[in-house]
Amino acid sequence: MLSLSADMTKTDVNLQMINGDSSATAGGLEYALELMVFAESLARRDEAALTTAREALASAAGSAVLVDAAAVAGNFQRMVRIADAAGIPLDERNIIATIDIREQLDLQRFGSAANSRSTTLSDRLKAVFMKPLMKFVMRRIDRKANTGNH
Amino acid sequence: MSAFSYEHSPYPVRQDLQQVYRDYWSMLSHPGNWWSGTERVAIANEVRQATSCEYCAQRKQALSPYNFAGQHTHAGELDELTVDAVHRIITDQARITQDWVDSLEQTGMRPEKYVELLGIAVTVFSIDEFNRGLGLTPEPLPPAHPGEPNHYRPAQAIRGTGFVPMLPTQGATGQEADLWGDHTANVLRALSVVPDAVRGWFMVAAGQYLDMAGMMQFSGDHGRAINRMQMELVAGRVSAINECFY
Known part of the structure; x- marks a missing residue:
């Protein structure tokens, strides 16, 4: 979906961000590094890192961005479990x-x-x-x- | 103070998101198709035990999660089989297998019960994870409403995709006509043997992420503070850490 959305908007993104490559966040996507680190620390359940990432994202991008990023992260914590626990291909x-x-x-x-x-x-x-x-x-x-x- | 008011949150939370969480809490507290309201709330409570269960943490590191003896940290409200199902879904879902799901049926949990349990566990978890993302404690669970489950099962549900029965791609008909259009993706079908489980997560997904129409819009304004690419970066990173191929 990231690839598709980037293609539609003709934005230069390096998909290796998905695998946690910090250098891949240097492109056309605003707050990419902060969003990537926030998502990562939440999914890893690393509370110290999550506190730091939350503050960094809110400070760089504002509260509304943090709230919407947390909502999307919560959503995909659900979706991955639906997919895997129901074994869908x-x-x-x-x-x-x-x-x-x-x-x-x-x-x-x-x-x-x-x-x-x-x-x-x-x-x-x-x-x-x-x-x-x-x-x-x-x-x-x-x-x-x-x-x-x- | 009403549920999900976020009055003490340092970060203002959208009203529409507060409302879908409230609506889901109401849905959670009522009898479902296969579990009573009391059992549904107990499943939600067990989600919160799973994230701090020492046995789950150790089992996650084990090479074989199906031959690892131990005892879950649990709330004492559900039987052992149900507790294990909730904990496995929350803490080690990537290693769930068809054999394990089949074994649940052999020990008394029919697939419809598993699917409803799955829907509750993951939707409650997604709401708790949102709160955790903002540094907030989980919302208190709602009091359960009395009543019995109605054992509704859509007649058109079939086996053949994944570990559980589900509606065929073109099977959103009759009482299930509201679920999707002419055809849909497997992930949307996954819980459809319990249609209300799908309705519950669709409702929460529309607030946390996008509604069905929004998912088909890859550019432009979605009425969010982050654009679609930023959403998909968060989605992709969370999915990768969870080792989700889908």
Whole structure:
């Protein structure tokens, strides 16, 4: 989703932020380092680090940003547990759409990858042809959503 | 003072977020499809024991979490099987397996009960985690309303995806027509054998993150202080630390 959103807004982001690479936060995303560290300390349950990260984020970006970041972090503490505890596999269309991102981030290292089928040569071939089409479709969906919300 | 007023929070909390938390607390306190109100609130209370359970902390480090003897720190309100299910979901969800979920059924917890328990545990946890993110203590749990669960199960639920029965992608029909449109993603289907569990987390997700329409909007204004990319950075980092492939 970060990749998709960056693509839609033509923003330069380095996805290695997801894996905690601080140097990857130096790009077009405002408060990226503070947000990354806050999310990390919350999910790791490191209370001392969380206190420091909370203060750093609030100080740099303000209370409203901190509150919305805490809300999103809480939301995904739930979502990961729903996905893993119900054992859901990656949706078929996402297997093709996310091949490169999963490889860039080495997501296969996670145990819950076993709940999804492996990527095949056929998936890779389909991805070559389908990615431009998918990008086009997602742009249309985004445009429609933006029109509908204004 | 009403629940979730955040009067003593150093950080102002959006009114809409306060309201969805209140609405979820009300939902939590009433009988569900498979658990009574008292049991539902007890499951919520057990979520809070799990985060400080020494046995869970040790088991998390064990190579095999299914052959590690010990005793949970628990509130004493639920049976051993239920306590273990709540603690495992909260502290070691990435190593939950089909065999373990099947073993619950063999020992008396049918999949619908597991799914409702899962919905309660993770939604309460997400609200507690929001408070923890702001440096606040968890909200006191609501008093339970009397009554019995109604044992409702949507007829169209099937097995075949994941560890539990769920509605087919195109199965949001009849009484479940409000859940999603013509088709949906697996993560939205995951709890759908207990439709109210889905409704509960959708409601909280709309406040904490985005509603369904907002999720399909990848740019522009979402009415939040952070933009979609910033949301997804937080989401992605939390998911990576939890080792979630999905």
